[in-house]
Amino acid sequence: MSGRRTSGIGARKLVIKPLKTKPKVHANLEEETWQKVARAMRATFAEESVSFSREELYGAVQDICIQNRAASLYARIRDECAAEVCRKVGSLKSASSSGAGFLQQVETLWSQHTRQMASIRNVVLYLDQTYARTTQGVLPLWDLALAQFRAEWLAASDLPVRLVDGMLNVIQRERDGEAVERGLLYSLSRMMSALRLYHEQFEPRLLEATEEYYHRESERYLQQTEVHDYLAHCEDRLKAEADRCGAYLDSSTQRVLLEKVENQLLKYHCDSILTKGFDPLAEASRLSDLHRTYRLLKRVDCLNQLMASFNAYIRRVGSALVNDVEKDATMVEELLALKDKADTILNEAFEKDETFSKTIREAFETFINSRQNKPAELIAKFVDARLRAGNKAQSEDELEAVLDKIMVLFRFINGKDVFEAFYKKDLAKRLLLSKSASFDAEKSMMSKLKTECGAAFTTKLEGMFKDIELSKEIGAAFRDWIPEEQQRGASLLSVNVLTMSFWPPYQPTEIKLPKQIVDAQDAFKDFYLKRYSGRRLLWINTLGHCVLRGRFEKGDKEFSVSVFQAVVLLQFNNADKLTYREIAERTGIEEQELKRTLLSLSVAKIRVLRKHPHSREVGVEDEFSFNNSFTNRLYRIKINNIQLKESKEEKNSTHQRVQQDRQVQIDAAVVRIMKTRRTLQHNQLVAELYKQLKFPMTPQDIKKRIESLIERDYLERAEDSPGTYNYLA
Amino acid sequence: PFSDVVRFTSCRGCVVSLSTDSPDAIRAHFPEWRKELENPSHYKKLYNFSFGFSREKGHKNLPTEVAIALWHLFLDGKSPHLDEWCKFLQEKETKTITKDTWSLFYDFSMQIDKDMSNYDMDGAWPVLIDEFVEARKGGTAE
Numbered sequence: 001m002s003g004r005r006t007s008g009i010g011a012r013k014l015v016i017k018p019l020k021t022k023p024k025v026h027a028n029l030e031e032e033t034w035q036k037v038a039r040a041m042r043a044t045f046a047e048e049s050v051s052f053s054r055e056e057l058y059g060a061v062q063d064i065c066i067q068n069r070a071a072s073l074y075a076r077i078r079d080e081c082a083a084e085v086c087r088k089v090g091s092l093k094s095a096s097s098s099g100a101g102f103l104q105q106v107e108t109l110w111s112q113h114t115r116q117m118a119s120i121r122n123v124v125l126y127l128d129q130t131y132a133r134t135t136q137g138v139l140p141l142w143d144l145a146l147a148q149f150r151a152e153w154l155a156a157s158d159l160p161v162r163l164v165d166g167m168l169n170v171i172q173r174e175r176d177g178e179a180v181e182r183g184l185l186y187s188l189s190r191m192m193s194a195l196r197l198y199h200e201q202f203e204p205r206l207l208e209a210t211e212e213y214y215h216r217e218s219e220r221y222l223q224q225t226e227v228h229d230y231l232a233h234c235e236d237r238l239k240a241e242a243d244r245c246g247a248y249l250d251s252s253t254q255r256v257l258l259e260k261v262e263n264q265l266l267k268y269h270c271d272s273i274l275t276k277g278f279d280p281l282a283e284a285s286r287l288s289d290l291h292r293t294y295r296l297l298k299r300v301d302c303l304n305q306l307m308a309s310f311n312a313y314i315r316r317v318g319s320a321l322v323n324d325v326e327k328d329a330t331m332v333e334e335l336l337a338l339k340d341k342a343d344t345i346l347n348e349a350f351e352k353d354e355t356f357s358k359t360i361r362e363a364f365e366t367f368i369n370s371r372q373n374k375p376a377e378l379i380a381k382f383v384d385a386r387l388r389a390g391n392k393a394q395s396e397d398e399l400e401a402v403l404d405k406i407m408v409l410f411r412f413i414n415g416k417d418v419f420e421a422f423y424k425k426d427l428a429k430r431l432l433l434s435k436s437a438s439f440d441a442e443k444s445m446m447s448k449l450k451t452e453c454g455a456a457f458t459t460k461l462e463g464m465f466k467d468i469e470l471s472k473e474i475g476a477a478f479r480d481w482i483p484e485e486q487q488r489g490a491s492l493l494s495v496n497v498l499t500m501s502f503w504p505p506y507q508p509t510e511i512k513l514p515k516q517i518v519d520a521q522d523a524f525k526d527f528y529l530k531r532y533s534g535r536r537l538l539w540i541n542t543l544g545h546c547v548l549r550g551r552f553e554k555g556d557k558e559f560s561v562s563v564f565q566a567v568v569l570l571q572f573n574n575a576d577k578l579t580y581r582e583i584a585e586r587t588g589i590e591e592q593e594l595k596r597t598l599l600s601l602s603v604a605k606i607r608v609l610r611k612h613p614h615s616r617e618v619g620v621e622d623e624f625s626f627n628n629s630f631t632n633r634l635y636r637i638k639i640n641n642i643q644l645k646e647s648k649e650e651k652n653s654t655h656q657r658v659q660q661d662r663q664v665q666i667d668a669a670v671v672r673i674m675k676t677r678r679t680l681q682h683n684q685l686v687a688e689l690y691k692q693l694k695f696p697m698t699p700q701d702i703k704k705r706i707e708s709l710i711e712r713d714y715l716e717r718a719e720d721s722p723g724t725y726n727y728l729a
Numbered sequence: 730p731f732s733d734v735v736r737f738t739s740c741r742g743c744v745v746s747l748s749t750d751s752p753d754a755i756r757a758h759f760p761e762w763r764k765e766l767e768n769p770s771h772y773k774k775l776y777n778f779s780f781g782f783s784r785e786k787g788h789k790n791l792p793t794e795v796a797i798a799l800w801h802l803f804l805d806g807k808s809p810h811l812d813e814w815c816k817f818l819q820e821k822e823t824k825t826i827t828k829d830t831w832s833l834f835y836d837f838s839m840q841i842d843k844d845m846s847n848y849d850m851d852g853a854w855p856v857l858i859d860e861f862v863e864a865r866k867g868g869t870a871e
Contacts, residue, residue, distance in 0.1 A: 683851075686851075699850075703853075707827070707856060711829065717833075717853075722833055
């Protein structure tokens with residue numbers, strides 16, 4: 001380089017003159033350099049040490065490039081590499097073809113070559129960077145190495161196939177449980193990626209082999225193993241495959257591969273897995289197995305099938321529960337248990353999945369209504385038992401929890417009016433016989449019912465409570481009102497005044513009461529009607545109970561009895577022995593009721609009377625006598641459990657009442673609708689009724705009511721169109 | 730008796746002032762009346778009227794035997810269901826027939842095929858006819 005420079009004052013000028021003659025380029029420089037490079041390359045390829053220093057080589061190459069002779073040097077390097085690759089690959093062709101040995105050979109060759117090429121590249125780095133990388137159509141050395149190897153490899157008849165075969169074979173062995181050389185596979189996998197052969201040649205065959213493998217395995221296993229074991233096995237397999245992908249396969253393979261495995265093991269067998277295995281798991285509440293099922297089926301998008309199995313299971317078990325008449329006594333407990341079980345499975349195995357929660361509700365609603373009326377009645381009875389005194393079962397919190405669960409069941413029932421009728425009847429009994437365990441519990445239950453049934457229902461219940469409260473006040477006022485002399489009579493009587501519309505329907509019954517009681521009743525009536533004019537009082541003696549003192553040989557006893565029982569017993573104040581007919585005549589009690597009463601006094605646990613003959617049935621020829629030798633370890637004895645027990649007739653009559661009430665409601669609704677709409681077609685009327693009425697109705701039920709209304713001239717059929725009704729004002 | 734015949738006439742809306750009381754004069758009207766009966770809507774009116782006409786005083790419904798006799802009178806040859814219907818009623822020991830059932834049986838006879846394939850169980854037909862169809866369908870299925 002030459003150049004002029006000027007510098008500051010006093011600086012000496014430095015002048016560099018160009019060379020007079022160009023330096024002679026060593027004519028053989030190129031050839032000499034090539035020889036050096038070639039020798040270095042061959043030595044590298046032969047794994048021998050190189051005699052020249054690296055710097056020397058590096059510099060030589062650099063000189064060549066500077067001289068613009070890079071192209072031909074490159075070409076010679078390229079050819080030398082090509083020859084080497086050809087030799088290497090050729091050596092493999094004749095190599096042994098057995099699996100592991102072959103793979104190892106390939107791997108060794110490959111790692112050697114890559115190492116060697118890297119080394120060579122470093123030597124001719126200058127060439128690589130300044131020429132190869134910058135010139136169009138010329139590959140950088142590393143890429144050149146790959147391209148050459150690839151080309152040679154692909155041309156090498158069956159080598160590519162043998163390699164893939166070998167790799168797949170190793171993978172299969174590992175799947176079969178053998179320990180294999182993972183490092184080897186890793187290297188080969190990287191090799192294939194580098195050569196752009198991984199996705200082209202290896203992966204497709206890997207996926208195919210995987211499918212085939214798991215297809216066979218699933219068929220075999222499903223037949224031989226229990227479902228829960230099978231699922232555990234699937235989970236293990238999936239984990240192992242994921243691990244394998246991470247260990248020696250390309251990361252891009254994982255998703256596709258796992259999908260294939262999932263499909264073969266799970267998705268295609270989903271139905272048989274569930275058919276064979278779901279019910280036993282659910283039955284035994286095997287939560288972790290069920291959770292596994294959920295997890296695995298979620299992966300293959302088969303949750304709908306799982307949900308269907310769950311639904312079918314609940315319906316099957318629930319339906320059997322509900323429809324087995326022999327098991328009515330335990331139906332409610334078992335329903336609660338079933339709901340608990342379903343909820344536990346939902347929360348712990350099905351991850352609180354909302355759609356599964358919905359399916360539980362749907363299943364319950366279906367099977368609980370597969371039997372009309374009885375479930376509602378039994379639930380009401382269950383609640384009654386829990387709210388009654390003497391129920392030792394639970395603490396306040398436990399009771400609260402049980403009632404909440406009951407309400408959940410209740411919500412599923414379509415004919416809620418049946419429950420309401422029984423609940424009201426039982427509540428009435430509890431109130432009238434002072435049998436409520438806890439006022440708070442009653443109130444709590446009422447507020448739950450208010451939410452479910454609406455205020456219309458609970459207003460009546462609240463009315464019942466108020467009547468009882470009010471009756472206490474009235475009773476106190478009554479006692480104050482009675483003049484001193486008659487106090488004793490008045491104190492006999494404790495009256496509950498029931499507002500008719502709130503309470504269940506009661507009928508007055510025939511009975512000849514003793515004078516004392518009649519006088520006391522009349523006195524009360526006087527008092528009451530003076531206080532509240534414009535009202536009518538009806539004595540319902542079936543609901544009454546009293547305490548009698550009985551004098552026996554071995555001592556006095558007090559008896560808590562029903563009015564009927566009392567009236568019968570009082571007859572024996574005048575006679576030691578009476579025939580059935582005499583008792584019937586003197587008490588005026590109706591036959592069936594009288595028989596029941598007599599049985600309760602003579603044949604049941606507490607035998608205050610003796611029955612002749614001592615059979616279990618009362619015949620009209622029977623005789624009864626006072627049992628003077630009666631004893632009991634208690635002083636105060638209850639015999640009034642008749643009132644608390646519900647007879648079959650009572651139950652039937654309650655059911656009947658509900659049905660009749662429904663008919664009335666249908667009639668009222670039809671009239672209401674027709675009054676507004678004037679003219680309606682049959683289907684429209686029916687649709688409107690289903691909208692307005694909340695209890696189950698059949699089309700026949702509705703038709704019968706319509707016909708009845710036609711007969712009573714509320715409606716008529718349109719003259720030219722009998723399927724249309726007109727309102728008759 | 731004449732009084733019956735006069736009522737009969739007035740039901741058809743035929744304003745015939747029958748001031749004559751001679752049987753021959755009335756008989757003279759017969760051809761004209763017979764022709765009227767060929768009109769289906771008149772026939773139906775007559776049919777419906779005969780229900781009320783045949784009732785006992787103070788009763789709402791018609792005894793089944795009377796209804797059956799009337800049905801034969803009106804619908805013999807006209808209803809494909811007549812014989813089976815009467816048989817059904819006798820088997821069921823139905824005591825009385827309501828006006829609604831009487832009236833709708835006419836429509837039933839006119840509209841519903843012998844094999845009852847076009848009968849809609851959920852339609853507005855009276856329950857007694859529903860039961861008839863169900864009994865008959867059950868029978869043919871066996």
